[in-house]
Amino acid sequence: MLQRVYDWVDDRLDITPMWRDIADHEVPEHVNPAHHFSAFVYCFGGLTFFITVIQILSGMFLTMYYVPDIVNAYESVRYLQGEVAFGVIVRGMHHWGASLVIVMMFLHTLRVFFTGSYKKPRELNWVVGVLIFFVMLGLGFTGYLLPWDMKAYFATVVGLEIAESVPVVGELTKTLLAGDPEIIGAQTLTRFFAIHVFFLPGALLGLLAAHFIMIRKQGISGPL
Amino acid sequence: MSEKKHNVSRRQFLTYTLTGVGGFMAAGVILPMARFAVDPVLKAGAESDMYAVAEVADLTEEPQRFDFSYEQVDAWYQSEVTETAWIYREGDNIVALSPTCTHLGCTVNWDANEDYPDQFFCPCHFGRFEKDGTNIAGTPPTEPLHKYVTEVRDGTVYLGTAEPQI
Numbered sequence: 386m387l388q389r390v391y392d393w394v395d396d397r398l399d400i401t402p403m404w405r406d407i408a409d410h411e412v413p414e415h416v417n418p419a420h421h422f423s424a425f426v427y428c429f430g431g432l433t434f435f436i437t438v439i440q441i442l443s444g445m446f447l448t449m450y451y452v453p454d455i456v457n458a459y460e461s462v463r464y465l466q467g468e469v470a471f472g473v474i475v476r477g478m479h480h481w482g483a484s485l486v487i488v489m490m491f492l493h494t495l496r497v498f499f500t501g502s503y504k505k506p507r508e509l510n511w512v513v514g515v516l517i518f519f520v521m522l523g524l525g526f527t528g529y530l531l532p533w534d535m536k537a538y539f540a541t542v543v544g545l546e547i548a549e550s551v552p553v554v555g556e557l558t559k560t561l562l563a564g565d566p567e568i569i570g571a572q573t574l575t576r577f578f579a580i581h582v583f584f585l586p587g588a589l590l591g592l593l594a595a596h597f598i599m600i601r602k603q604g605i606s607g608p609l
Numbered sequence: 610m611s612e613k614k615h616n617v618s619r620r621q622f623l624t625y626t627l628t629g630v631g632g633f634m635a636a637g638v639i640l641p642m643a644r645f646a647v648d649p650v651l652k653a654g655a656e657s658d659m660y661a662v663a664e665v666a667d668l669t670e671e672p673q674r675f676d677f678s679y680e681q682v683d684a685w686y687q688s689e690v691t692e693t694a695w696i697y698r699e700g701d702n703i704v705a706l707s708p709t710c711t712h713l714g715c716t717v718n719w720d721a722n723e724d725y726p727d728q729f730f731c732p733c734h735f736g737r738f739e740k741d742g743t744n745i746a747g748t749p750p751t752e753p754l755h756k757y758v759t760e761v762r763d764g765t766v767y768l769g770t771a772e773p774q775i
Binding site: 455456539542543545546547557560561563564565566567568570571572 | 646647649650654681683684685686712713714715733
């Protein structure tokens, strides 16, 4: 049945070359842990992406309960964590995944560095990777405020204070992030929510696409 | 009309007009959103009032903690917020210091650490300040604690905004 549906679509749209091009390619021996166990270091990039997918999915589901409003944010987080079935697990996935994604990304960066994979012709992909790193840090920073508890609030006070200490553009940056020159409050939370849920994920998906297109185009770097 | 007299070719003309129109349309889409996003930077700051905080008779040479509340308008959210000032008297002079650490915005306390008596101490990164708010060299803060604008009316101390001392 499924085969017939596939054939019907394939007959009209010729989709086989599309997914073949994405999914059907050889894994070189030197990056395949089945051949050399030490090749597991080549998995960190894929693991980073895997956790990123988990972050996106768990985040999507968290917004079913979460409200970015200073009166209700904390209560909504407490409710979704305490009262909703599996709430503690879904929030836990997002919470622990956030740290894990940084760890995986760091290990991936080390692998790329020590195998010299950033060298010509892959310099641009390194640059895109660093941009992804900054976007991830931004996601971590903006997501931290959303539960609107004391820890979140004062971490953001400190974070915005750091932004403000930048010469020349510091105060402007702080006001743009916080939504108010003085108060860290209602507008800060909505802005951080918007940045966390729409702006940075949008940027992240674009950068990831560029990252993956480049690695497919150039192939994985050779053995040491 | 001979083709030779045209300095702009048909193709160039089309390129210019289409980029022009396209640019105009893109600007029409982006401009409202950009102005929308930067509004907090361009909004005029609220005027600050003076609030009654303490009685002059209660002040001592030792900084004392005084809390005061006022109505704060945070966009669509109005609430009563409480702020703290450390106030002391120095002869006829009244000094009111803000408890916000000038390092990264944590809250300092007077005489809070046993090792550093008679100093303001910040628990976050161990920033310290003298009684008059001067930051102590070798600790993270880079400027003195901010000082409230003070005014005395009928034996009551009124505080305005906290301003940098330097």
